Amino acid sequence: MAISASKLIEFVSVVVKNSFVTFGGKIHQLVLGIPTGTNCAPELTNLWLLSYEFLYYERQLVNWDSLGQGHQLFLLSYKRYIDDIFKLTTSSFDLREALYFDEDSDGIFPKVLNGPNGPILDPLKVEMEINKSCDFLDLTLTLDDTHNRITYKLFDKRRAMKVGDKVMSDLRNFPHLDTLLARTCKLGVVTSQMHRFNRRCFYARDFINETVAYCKKLIREGYSKPEVLAQVGAYKHWVPSKGRWQRVRAILKRRIKLLALG
Numbered sequence: 498m499a500i501s502a503s504k505l506i507e508f509v510s511v512v513v514k515n516s517f518v519t520f521g522g523k524i525h526q527l528v529l530g531i532p533t534g535t536n537c538a539p540e541l542t543n544l545w546l547l548s549y550e551f552l553y554y555e556r557q558l559v560n561w562d563s564l565g566q567g568h569q570l571f572l573l574s575y576k577r578y579i580d581d582i583f584k585l586t587t588s589s590f591d592l593r594e595a596l597y598f599d600e601d602s603d604g605i606f607p608k609v610l611n612g613p614n615g616p617i618l619d620p621l622k623v624e625m626e627i628n629k630s631c632d633f634l635d636l637t638l639t640l641d642d643t644h645n646r647i648t649y650k651l652f653d654k655r656r657a658m659k660v661g662d663k664v665m666s667d668l669r670n671f672p673h674l675d676t677l678l679a680r681t682c683k684l685g686v687v688t689s690q691m692h693r694f695n696r697r698c699f700y701a702r703d704f705i706n707e708t709v710a711y712c713k714k715l716i717r718e719g720y721s722k723p724e725v726l727a728q729v730g731a732y733k734h735w736v737p738s739k740g741r742w743q744r745v746r747a748i749l750k751r752r753i754k755l756l757a758l759g
Contacts, residue, residue, distance in 0.1 A: 512537060542579050546606065550577070553605040571595060576633075583633045585640075636697060650703040651694060667714070674719040683720070687712065687728040701739045709752045716756060726753055 567590025598604035
């Protein structure tokens with residue numbers, strides 16, 4: 498659905514002018530910004546920052562041929578989701594000058610986005626060396642300089658977090674077997690997670706490892722191994738560029754059948 502600029506301004510104004518928080522038993526109107534938990538907060542944040550990025554790109558692209566290699570690489574690779582930024586560039590490129598502007602510089606964002614402890618928007622860098630990696634959102638990105646490409650696999654920060662003596666990634670993140678949900682809904686998590694792993698894993702081996710680990714959790718929590726295997730075998734959205742699905746499916750089934758849950 499498309500809306501006009503005036504209608505968008507009207508909608509945003511309603512949100513901004515009707516933001517309230519409770520504190521000390523009283524209701525207070527928020528007069529600067531919007532609450533983080535507001536449903537549209539991520540979209541509004543991205544839209545606001547995008548307006549600065551669009552103007553910056555518009556200014557730079559008219560002079561593309563005169564830009565240095567580092568600056569061109571920055572413009573071609575720049576990605577952002579709220580306050581996470583990924584980019585590639587050379588060491589000769591002044592990133593801080595590109596990110597922030599004032600009266601004397603031509604950057605993307607106003608310096609008001611610098612917080613008391615440094616920049617709110619702080620870029621994650623991958624240096625120009627073989628197999629250098631960084632975690633960006635829910636991906637681990639690796640610069641494969643040998644093949645001139647960026648590869649990726651799933652990044653789950655819960656694997657480094659603990660609750661007591663338990664690793665958070667080992668905790669159940671799917672319906673309890675005894676819940677009143679239909680069995681198809683419960684088993685449907687296998688398909689939905691396989692979709693996620695398929696999109697987040699560049700290599701088939703990472704997809705296989707993630708799928709097997711997830712199925713192990715399901716079976717450990719009482720899910721039927723034959724039913725889980727059937728759900729895995731019925732998956733139909735494999736990306737052929739990663740290899741033949743028949744071979745990947747056979748490996749998955751073999752490894753799941755051999756799972757020792759202990």
